[in-house]
Amino acid sequence: MVGDNDLTYLDNAATTHKPFEVINALTNYYSNLNSNIHRAVYQLAEEATIAYEQTREQIAKFINAKTVEEIIFTRNTTESINLVAYSWARNNLKKNDIVLISELEHHSNIVPWQILSQEKRCVVDYVKLDDSGYLNLSNLVDKIESGNVKLISLSHMSNVLGTIIPIKKIIKMAHANEIPVLVDGAQSVPHMPVDVQDIDCDFLAFSAHKMLGPTGVGVLYVKKEILENMPPFMGGGDMIKEVFKSVTRYNDLPYKFEAGTQNIAGVIAFGAALNYLSKIGMQNVRDHEVFLTKYAIKLMTAFREITLYGPKDPKERGGVIAFNIADIHPHDLATIMNDRGIAIRSGHHCAQVLMQRLDVSATSRASFYIYNTREDIDKLVEALNDARRIFKI
Amino acid sequence: MSDDIYREIILDHYRNPRNKGKLDMSDVSVHDSNPLCGDEIDIHMKVSGGKIENIKFEGRGCAISQASASMLTEMVIGKELEIIKELKKEDILENIGLTNLGPARIKCALLSLKVLKVGMVKYYLERDPDSAQKMKEESMPY
Secondary structure (H helix, E strand, O other): OEOOEOOEEOEOOOOOOOOHHHHHHHHHHHHHHOOOOOOOOOHHHHHHHHHHHHHHHHHHHHOOOOOHHHEEEEOOHHHHHHHHHHHHHHHHOOOOOEEEEEOOOOHHHOHHHHHHHHHHOOEEEEEOEOOOOOEOHHHHHHHHHOOOEEEEEEEOEOOOOOEEOOHHHHHHHHHHOOOOEEEEOOOOOOOOOOOHHHHOOOEEEEEOHHHOOOOOOEEEEEOHHHHOOOOOOOOOOOOEEEEOOOOEEEOOOOHHHOOOOOOHHHHHHHHHHHHHHHHHOHHHHHHHHHHHHHHHHHHHOOOOOEEEEOOOOHHHEOOEEEEEEOOEOHHHHHHHHHOOOEEOEEEOOOOHHHHHHHOOOOEEEEEOOOOOOHHHHHHHHHHHHHHHHHOOO | OHHHHOOHHHHHHHHOOOOEOOOOOOOEEEEEEOOOOOOEEEEEEEEEOOEEEEEEEEEEOOHHHHHHHHHHHHHHOOOEOOHHHHOOHHHHHHHHOOOOOOHHHHHHHHHHHHHHHHHHHHHHHHHOHHHHHHHHHHHOOO
16 A cells, blocks of 8 residues: 555566565574574474575576576675676686676676776776667677677666567677676566576576565576686685685585575575466566556557657567656656555666666656556556646646 | 645746856856756856855756755845855745655755755855854754
């Protein structure tokens, strides 16, 4: 509820709501399984360890990883990308090497590379976007062929425009030039089938809380042959085999990358979220969002004063719609929406480089998930009409 | 309710801002933004004999932030520079007729006051650093 109105939640690109199964899994851990994992030999700790490791197995299956050792738990997508920057990239990049990203990246796939570039004196370069919100592939090819690109890191699905990039094709081109690819799957993994062996990515980062799971749990997938040569990101408990005064032998994969007590409850509850999604089927999730996006675009383009950003074809974008209407600032629109119980996002969506490319300071954004319906979009459109009336447009 | 927020006077100042633009030969210019929502305000002032002889603002952002800035320039133009230190957030909210904004939107309404206060302190800092510190203490918090 928002005041006297039922909540219409259209900010799923930011975070999703949690099914009771997930909330119950959190409660169940703290009520019945509370203990630390991987160490103690008593039964309680063993049960907690089994439940924790079961989620790892579920994730491996969910994204079709070859082995569970390729799955590392982090706090979120941002930490997963930082882990690659601080561990793999710090050890493999040198002066003038290029980290290639694009103009549609979230700040979490820009800032870690900028920080690294200051230390290693490498360069962060951007693939251009065309005016319809697609990556300019010929620009990408030119940059790949320039010879200095040592890592490509791209958002699979834009959190603003919804653009789904042709990741499989891009990875094939990159590998032909021996360039590894990190896929920021924060928006794609929750909303469509993603198969790491099929697309052949080297790294994949995503967050549990954007896919029905709790906050504070993220995933980094790394191909085993790469992971074996990566130094640890953080030192501490649980990531070691033996510690002496001057040296330490690190633990096996993937524990080498999970220092300190992890978010055990969160990981276990993420398992419940994966179960929930698997029962629905990710292709069904995707189809439902294509249906909603198509419906929303159809209704919204009826407003003469509206600007919709991103690809027009619902099959080439995710269920996230960024827009502006006449001279109503997104924050004013969000206030009007809030009075009607509708939660939409307004602002730069942690993508200021993209905002500069679009030449706007902010946009409104509605984003969908499995529980949204056509009626939610009808309410959005009705509120847009109210906003026009209030702003005398 | 938002229907009450976006009254005629707010929309009028949003769409037809008063004192908007740059100032040739301003005595002090200050910029600030609201990182959360990206509202931006620049204020330029020409001070003469301790009075705000002229004031202009530039900016982009929501109706509340821009209308508030427009109304604030009207409120202080021709007044003593020192009165800026006396201005409180309640004065601004009453001036724009929005006394029950939530915590997120109140920042939009008060951005221009913040810029104006920093501008006043900067003016004294460049001319009379000792009194600037006193001005700063007296004008905060607001």
